[in-house]
Amino acid sequence: MPRCVLALDQGTTSSRALAFDRRGRARVVAQREFAQHFPQPGWVEHDPRDLWATIRQCATRAVARVGARNIAALGLTNQRETTLLWDRRTGRPLHRAIVWQDRRTAAHCTQLKRRGLEPLFRQKTGLLLDPYFSGTKLAWLLDHVPGARRRAERGELAFGTVDTWLLWQLTGGRVHATDASNASRTLLLNLRTGDWDSELLKILRIPREALPEVRASSGVFGEVSTIPALRGVPISGIAGDQQAALFGQACWSPGMAKNTYGTGCFLLMHTGAKPVVSKNHLLTTIAWRIGGRTEYALEGSVFIGGAVVQWLRDGLGLIAKSVDVEKLAARVPDNGGVYLVPAFAGLGAPHWDAGARGLITGLTRGSNAGHLARAALESIAYQSADLLRAMEADAGRRLRELRVDGGAVGNDALMQFQADLLRVPVVRPRTSETTALGAACLAGLATGFWKDRAEIAQLWSADRTFRATAAAATTRRQLAGWHRAVERARGPARPRPGLGLTP
Numbered sequence: 001m002p003r004c005v006l007a008l009d010q011g012t013t014s015s016r017a018l019a020f021d022r023r024g025r026a027r028v029v030a031q032r033e034f035a036q037h038f039p040q041p042g043w044v045e046h047d048p049r050d051l052w053a054t055i056r057q058c059a060t061r062a063v064a065r066v067g068a069r070n071i072a073a074l075g076l077t078n079q080r081e082t083t084l085l086w087d088r089r090t091g092r093p094l095h096r097a098i099v100w101q102d103r104r105t106a107a108h109c110t111q112l113k114r115r116g117l118e119p120l121f122r123q124k125t126g127l128l129l130d131p132y133f134s135g136t137k138l139a140w141l142l143d144h145v146p147g148a149r150r151r152a153e154r155g156e157l158a159f160g161t162v163d164t165w166l167l168w169q170l171t172g173g174r175v176h177a178t179d180a181s182n183a184s185r186t187l188l189l190n191l192r193t194g195d196w197d198s199e200l201l202k203i204l205r206i207p208r209e210a211l212p213e214v215r216a217s218s219g220v221f222g223e224v225s226t227i228p229a230l231r232g233v234p235i236s237g238i239a240g241d242q243q244a245a246l247f248g249q250a251c252w253s254p255g256m257a258k259n260t261y262g263t264g265c266f267l268l269m270h271t272g273a274k275p276v277v278s279k280n281h282l283l284t285t286i287a288w289r290i291g292g293r294t295e296y297a298l299e300g301s302v303f304i305g306g307a308v309v310q311w312l313r314d315g316l317g318l319i320a321k322s323v324d325v326e327k328l329a330a331r332v333p334d335n336g337g338v339y340l341v342p343a344f345a346g347l348g349a350p351h352w353d354a355g356a357r358g359l360i361t362g363l364t365r366g367s368n369a370g371h372l373a374r375a376a377l378e379s380i381a382y383q384s385a386d387l388l389r390a391m392e393a394d395a396g397r398r399l400r401e402l403r404v405d406g407g408a409v410g411n412d413a414l415m416q417f418q419a420d421l422l423r424v425p426v427v428r429p430r431t432s433e434t435t436a437l438g439a440a441c442l443a444g445l446a447t448g449f450w451k452d453r454a455e456i457a458q459l460w461s462a463d464r465t466f467r468a469t470a471a472a473a474t475t476r477r478q479l480a481g482w483h484r485a486v487e488r489a490r491g492p493a494r495p496r497p498g499l500g501l502t503p
Contacts, residue, residue: 024459075237075443126284135187237442248438261408265302300387331370355491
């Protein structure tokens with residue numbers, strides 16, 4: 001077995017460990033799912049102990065197959081915005097992790113907006129005031145866990161997103177840090193200074209003493225001490241999952257874009273060394289910080305992407321396995337006028353409507369399970385198309401291609417439908433594990449496993465390119481039906497963005 005970099009990928013529904021060789025091939029993959037908790041409508045939680053236990057199990061299994069002596073470095077990538085709070089002395093969590101999908105702080109965000117504070121947050125952080133982000137989640141924990149705020153002010157508690165929690169666990173509590181990409185998703189980081197913003201901390205009543213140190217995405221954070229087979233291995237790369245995928249897709253020049261089809265969908269476009277403020281309700285985020293240079297991206301987020309297929313499986317029982325959805329959808333020639341708006345956790349970009357709720361429209365006596373499956377799959381592509389149109393409006397140009405990754409890109413019908421809607425080539429890479437690969441590359445770059453970006457760029461190659469085959473008039477009609485359905489799903493008294501979202 002050749003020398004490898006181990007990537008630990010802690011996602012929303014499962015943890016994984018992948019070992020990449022110098023040619024960027026995943027030699028070993030280990031995966032474990034963990035429980036989801038829904039204590040109230042709109043609330044989504046994870047047990048922090050499950051996150052650590054499944055990552056540790058996957059890492060141990062992967063190393064057993066690769067050989068401990070063959071692991072050169074370790075990279076971390078993670079579900080972003082998910083918020084944890086724990087005791088610095090004991091390492092015990094004070095509460096379940098509040099997941100990025102959780103909407104419990106919607107009322108708090110509304111109050112802040114009514115105080116006229118959203119422009120300030122937007123200008124400093126590049127983000128909108130939405131329950132999606134970590135800042136109001138942390139404020140909720142400090143308000144609702146007895147004694148938490150006083151203990152945080154005394155420096156007894158540690159806040160972190162998932163990367164910080166895992167780094168703490170891997171180093172035995174020696175390192176309390178995060179990288180710039182994850183920090184930029186908290187509502188607390190000033191994009192221009194690259195550090196926590198005192199004014200925003202004061203507004204949200206968050207003690208600086210609880211926050212981790214913000215570091216570069218590629219660099220040695222510490223060494224593993226709590227997994228015997230990995231003891232002494234440097235942890236040298238960290239990035240939020242979507243920024244890691246952008247790096248793994250080699251989207252390193254302004255204008256290059258990728259879309260990840262996972263539990264949600266996340267479209268990112270590299271914008272260079274200066275943050276670009278969106279006029280179309282997109283987010284400005286840090287892509288990564290490497291060697292003292294910070295690079296930025298525009299981002300649009302779909303809250304429910306592949307999760308809509310899980311809902312068909314677990315909520316409705318229409319399919320036994322997620323992969324069965326393609327066969328079920330293929331039973332019908334089209335959606336039969338049925339549209340499914342999966343606003344189970346509100347609507348993300350470009351609408352940002354926390355009050356929106358899921359909706360199925362266009363049902364007739366002739367509608368069947370196939371139409372519903374097709375509408376569910378198409379909803380993933382429709383939401384991504386809305387994001388791309390908004391992103392092109394901000395960039396002032398059409399994209400040349402869209403690079404795609406994530407679990408759903410193996411569905412050829414979905415990728416073809418996406419290309420039809422976008423009228424832009426959709427490129428699927430040979431290496432589908434681009435999120436984990438990005439984390440591995442950041443770690444390998446810091447330790448000399450790969451010499452430079454030029455060497456890493458050779459790891460990327462296309463597997464298949466999907467080009468539009470449907471008539472433009474057909475896709476315009478389909479998009480119009482989708483937008484009518486979205487309007488019906490919207491919450492009350494919300495402004496409608498005039499984005500010109502049809503091609």
